[in-house]
Amino acid sequence: MSNDQIPGYTMGEDSVQEASISMEEFEQLKQSVMFTEEDEEYLQEAGDILESQIDDILDVWYGFVADHDFLVYYFSQPDGEPIDEYLDRVRDRFGQWIRDTCDTPYDEAWLDYQFEIARRHHRTKKNQTDDVDAVPNIDLRYVIAFIYPITATIREFLDDGEHDSDKVDAMYHAWFKSVVLQVTLWSYPYVHDGDW
Amino acid sequence: MSNDQIPGYTMGEDSVQEASISMEEFEQLKQSVMFTEEDEEYLQEAGDILESQIDDILDVWYGFVADHDFLVYYFSQPDGEPIDEYLDRVRDRFGQWIRDTCDTPYDEAWLDYQFEIARRHHRTKKNQTDDVDAVPNIDLRYVIAFIYPITATIREFLDDGEHDSDKVDAMYHAWFKSVVLQVTLWSYPYVHDGDW
Numbered sequence: 001m002s003n004d005q006i007p008g009y010t011m012g013e014d015s016v017q018e019a020s021i022s023m024e025e026f027e028q029l030k031q032s033v034m035f036t037e038e039d040e041e042y043l044q045e046a047g048d049i050l051e052s053q054i055d056d057i058l059d060v061w062y063g064f065v066a067d068h069d070f071l072v073y074y075f076s077q078p079d080g081e082p083i084d085e086y087l088d089r090v091r092d093r094f095g096q097w098i099r100d101t102c103d104t105p106y107d108e109a110w111l112d113y114q115f116e117i118a119r120r121h122h123r124t125k126k127n128q129t130d131d132v133d134a135v136p137n138i139d140l141r142y143v144i145a146f147i148y149p150i151t152a153t154i155r156e157f158l159d160d161g162e163h164d165s166d167k168v169d170a171m172y173h174a175w176f177k178s179v180v181l182q183v184t185l186w187s188y189p190y191v192h193d194g195d196w
Numbered sequence: 197m198s199n200d201q202i203p204g205y206t207m208g209e210d211s212v213q214e215a216s217i218s219m220e221e222f223e224q225l226k227q228s229v230m231f232t233e234e235d236e237e238y239l240q241e242a243g244d245i246l247e248s249q250i251d252d253i254l255d256v257w258y259g260f261v262a263d264h265d266f267l268v269y270y271f272s273q274p275d276g277e278p279i280d281e282y283l284d285r286v287r288d289r290f291g292q293w294i295r296d297t298c299d300t301p302y303d304e305a306w307l308d309y310q311f312e313i314a315r316r317h318h319r320t321k322k323n324q325t326d327d328v329d330a331v332p333n334i335d336l337r338y339v340i341a342f343i344y345p346i347t348a349t350i351r352e353f354l355d356d357g358e359h360d361s362d363k364v365d366a367m368y369h370a371w372f373k374s375v376v377l378q379v380t381l382w383s384y385p386y387v388h389d390g391d392w
């Protein structure tokens with residue numbers, strides 16, 4: 001599926017506001033998660049391995065959400081009805097996110113879009129992209145908490161039997177760093193001015 | 197070193213305010229990082245392995261901070277001078293934190309103290325415990341980012357040559373979940389009312 005066929009996916013479009021930090025500040029954040037050029041290469045390799053498995057990965061993640069009412073809640077109307085169209089549309093963008101996470105190096109368009117994803121989780125912009133009437137905000141605590149499942153569950157998909165375990169580990173750690181990096185950026189709109 | 201000899205360490209004391217969430221909400225957070233009773237047991241075993249290595253672990257972590265001026269900054273006066281006494285006192289509490297992280301299950305006193313650690317990183321209460329005049333706030337982005345180094349660097353210490361790699365992995369993952377869980381709780385005072 002090419003990008004412009006994914007409803008609501010707008011990386012690189014003019015409608016996306018500029019990032020709230022400079023590329024220099026972004027460099028420091030990368031250093032604080034120990035993210036290096038080697039990680040960029042490992043992520044590219046990971047992307048090749050994951051591409052054909054994207055649907056299976058999304059099944060695992062969506063299954064995890066589906067198993068917990070207090071998580072399905074965020075895809076639901078305030079009265080409790082999950083919105084299937086919302087789940088489906090976000091799923092396509094989530095698939096593209098796997099590709100984008102592996103499509104290093106991260107440039108300004110990528111960084112800008114992280115702040116857009118942040119706003120879409122936060123009440124600033126949640127629900128607008130898909131024009132739905134779901135609950136207004138995803139509580140930040142679950143976004144941070146998801147660092148664990150979104151990291152840990154990827155390892156089995158990276159381990160495709162064609163790479164030795166050191167290589168799988170290196171790709172896995174590059175993924176782990178990237179997820180922490182992105183969730184860090186996504187916390188921005190939730191935080192008091194000057195505290196982030 | 198017993199707890200009451202660690203300056204500023206106050207877990208279980210009356211001075212610590214009650215947690216901002218109930219034990220039931222805490223349960224949901226544990227579920228969202230996939231934290232189970234098995235993880236509690238693995239952490240206890242990890243504690244036995246780490247106890248004698250606490251100083252070496254802290255050398256690694258403090259070394260990482262020391263290598264980055266933009267991180268040492270948070271232990272420094274606004275004009276840029278690092279405060280050695282502050283670094284030392286926090287180091288002792290950080291050592292105790294390793295023990296507490298492994299001392300499962302987590303009870304109400306533990307949960308209450310997480311919100312205290314949160315306030316101590318945030319401008320709500322930073323610097324008060326050690327009566328120092330360092331910069332007033334630790335920016336949340338670095339606290340979340342540290343999930344990576346604080347997790348990844350522990351593995352070599354868990355791998356003491358006496359446990360098979362599956363067991364080391366299990367302890368490592370329990371540690372990873374706990375770090376994510378705690379950083380999630382520590383984000384609380386940074387976040388807009390109702391968005392957390």
Ligand code: HEM
Pocket residue numbers: 008009010065071072074075090093094097117120121125126127128129130138142143144146147150179183
């Ligand atoms: C590591 C944590 C997470 C990752 C990697 C992640 C990933 C994503 C991605 C890639 C998108 C689509 C972005 C776009 O529009 O292009 C998205 C949107 C969304 N996510 Fe997450 N997410 C995370 C945490 C959560 C949590 C904890 C929930 C709550 C159960 C959640 C619920 C949603 C919802 C409801 C949307 C649609 C937001 C909108 O209205 O535009 N996400 N997420």
Ligand code: HEM
Pocket residue numbers: 204205206261267268270271286289290293313316317321322323324325326334338339340342343346375379
């Ligand atoms: C996973 C992330 C982190 C962990 C596990 C951690 C752990 C701790 C612990 C256990 C304490 C002592 C708590 C107590 O008073 O009992 C502490 C305090 C402190 N930490 Fe962190 N920390 C993290 C992130 C950071 C970052 C990114 C910085 C900035 C470089 C930082 C700087 C400090 C400072 C300055 C204090 C003293 C705060 C005060 O004035 O009371 N920490 N940290």
